[in-house]
Amino acid sequence: MDVFESLPSNEKVGHSMGGVNICAAMENFPTNIAVAIYCTSIMPTPDNFDLLQLNRQDSQFIFDSSEIATAIYFGKNFLEITMYQLSPPEVANLLLSAGHTVTAVDLGASGINPKQLPDIPTYSGYQQPLTDVFESLPSNEKVVLVGHSMGGVNTCVAMEKFPTKIAVAIFCAAIMPTPDNFDLLQLNQQDSKFIFDSSGTATAIYFGKNFLQTMMYQLSPPEDLTLCLSLARYYPLYRNEISRLETTLTSANYGSVNRAYIISEDDLVLPVETVQQYIKNFPPKEVETISGSDHMVMFSKPQELATCLQKIATKYI
Secondary structure, three states: OHHHHOOOOOOOEOOOOOHHHHHHHHHHOHHHEOOOOOOOOOOOEOOEOOOOOOOOOOOEEEEOOOOOEEEEEOOHHHHHHHHOOOOOOOHHHHHHHOOOOOOOOOOOOOOOOOOOHHHOOOHHHHHHHHHHHHHOOOOOOOEEEEEEEOHHHHHHHHHHHOHHHEEEEEEEEEOOOEOOEOOOOOOOOOOOEEEEOOOOOEEEEEOOHHHHHHHHOOOOOHHHHHHHHHHOOOEEOOOOHHHHHHOOOOOOOHHHOOEEEEEEOOOOOOOHHHHHHHHHHOOOOEEEEEOOOOOOHHHHOHHHHHHHHHHHHOOOO
C-alpha cells in the first residue's frame, strides 16, 4: 500500500504479481493501475473471494482461540512436490538429493534473521546463529563447515571455538586468514553505501547494484541478481575492540582443523592471485578449482560446486 500512496497522482504501474494483494490494491487504488497481471495466482470475482483449498501435506498451521487457522507454514514436502517440482536444483538441493543433511544459517541481521544491526553491536551477536547450531550438536557428531566470501570469517571463528566439532572446513571463494594475520580484503566498492559511527568509522555496508552486477554476479543467472537485490541488507563491519577479541584465532584451535579451498576461477572479488596467496600463506589439505564461475559460485556453477563439496566431504566423514 505504501508504494501506491507514494505514486504521483498521474502515474500508473504496469505490472505486478501476487493474487490477493493485487485484488486489494485494485480495490484501493484503481486509478493508479494501468493493468493488473495475474501470474499463476488467485483471481476471485468481486462477489466471491473464497481462497483455494489445497492438500497442504506436511504444512503447519497457527490457530486462534476459536480454532480458526490464522497462518500457515508450508512444509518441505509440499513445496518440493507441489510448487517447485520443475524448478532448477540449487546446491543445497543437489546435496540433499545425494543423501546429505544441509543446514543453511542466516547470521544476525542477515537474510531472514529478524535482528537489526543495532541489536548486535559486537561480532558474537552476528555469529550467534552459527554458534547455536554447534552448541546443539550431539557430543559425538562432526560437521562439514562451508564458508563463502566474508563467511570465511565466520568459518574461522567457528573453527576457533569448536575445533573438535568440524570434520573439515571448506572455504569457497572465501577469506582465509592465517592464525596471526586477520586483515580483511579491501575493495573498490563502487556504488555501495556505508553507515558511519560518530567517529567516522564505517560500521556497515550496503552493496550497490553496479558492484553486485559487475563484480559478484557477472556470470550468474540474472534472476539470482534480481533476488539478491530484493533481499539485500546492510552487512556489518565489526571494528571495535570487543569484536577484535571475539575473532582472535590461534594455531592450537583454528589451525588444528582440516581445511579445503575451492577456487572460483573468474572471481573478481577474490581473484585467483589473492586466493593463491591465501593458500601459500596457510596451505589447506585440499584445493579444488571451478572454471567459468564468478564470486557467487553457488549460482553460476551450482552443479560443479555440489560435486566439489561432496568430493571433499567424503574424505573426512
